[in-house]
Amino acid sequence: QSVLTQPPSVSGAPGQTVTISCTGSNSNIGARYFVHWYQQLPGTAPKLLIYSDANRPSGVPDRFSGSEPGTSASLAITGLQAEDEGHYYCLSFDSNLPGFVFGTGTKVTVL
Amino acid sequence: QVQLVQSGAEVKKPGASVKVSCISSGFTFATYDHAWVRQAPGQGLEYMGRVSPYSGYTNYAQKVQGRVTVTTDTSTNTVYMELSSLRFDDTAVYYCARVGRDDYMDVWGQGTTVTVSS
Numbered sequence: 152q153s154v155l156t157q158p159p160s161v162s163g164a165p166g167q168t169v170t171i172s173c174t175g176s177n178s179n180i181g182a183r184y185f186v187h188w189y190q191q192l193p194g195t196a197p198k199l200l201i202y203s204d205a206n207r208p209s210g211v212p213d214r215f216s217g218s219e220p221g222t223s224a225s226l227a228i229t230g231l232q233a234e235d236e237g238h239y240y241c242l243s244f245d246s247n248l249p250g251f252v253f254g255t256g257t258k259v260t261v262l
Numbered sequence: 263q264v265q266l267v268q269s270g271a272e273v274k275k276p277g278a279s280v281k282v283s284c285i286s287s288g289f290t291f292a293t294y295d296h297a298w299v300r301q302a303p304g305q306g307l308e309y310m311g312r313v314s315p316y317s318g319y320t321n322y323a324q325k326v327q328g329r330v331t332v333t334t335d336t337s338t339n340t341v342y343m344e345l346s347s348l349r350f351d352d353t354a355v356y357y358c359a360r361v362g363r364d365d366y367m368d369v370w371g372q373g374t375t376v377t378v379s380s
């Protein structure tokens with residue numbers, strides 16, 4: 152069982168904005184460990200989308216943005232496009248384990 | 263370019279062991295930790311373990327602790343993940359990943375499918 156909870160699915164029409172939450176606790180996100188976000192398209196390896204809460208690697212469109220308030224982090228996708236369909240995961244560190252922990256994953260559907 | 267290339271698919275029987283390799287290129291191997299992540303069919307990502315090629319430090323997920331061993335060979339820039347006492351629910355795609363400065367996995371291998379079947 153993951154200690155980082157995400158909504159199972161979110162959806163939106165092309166051009167709309169969707170937000171994915173990643174809810175943790177005081178032993179991970181609340182303890183100020185960084186949150187990172189990944190996009191996984193069908194049949195491919197995960198791709199780093201956001202690192203260290205709110206930074207985009209080179210080549211990632213600025214439609215993707217990350218934020219981290221309190222014990223929850225969030226990923227926003229603005230101007231949703233058909234190519235954004237896939238699964239999205241958050242990643243952080245948990246001091247109780249101790250070790251990396253992934254979120255439960257969210258499927259994004261473009262209507 | 264920076265890349266991680268993993269070994270090919272494996273089919274194993276329950277109780278056997280499997281060893282998956284991951285060859286790194288395009289960066290200084292010893293200066294980056296490497297991690298292993300798996301994904302069972304239709305499921306999410308699961309962290310398995312981590313190793314520092316520089317210090318030999320390892321960290322393993324509680325779920326697989328005692329069955330998983332992650333090692334490195336700095337002469338060939340290779341990371342290995344060995345999983346023993348295989349069970350049917352170990353069937354998954356196994357990924358290696360490079361771990362960046364702030365503990366993010368920034369470069370991923372292509373994945374290795376391990377099937378446990380009798």
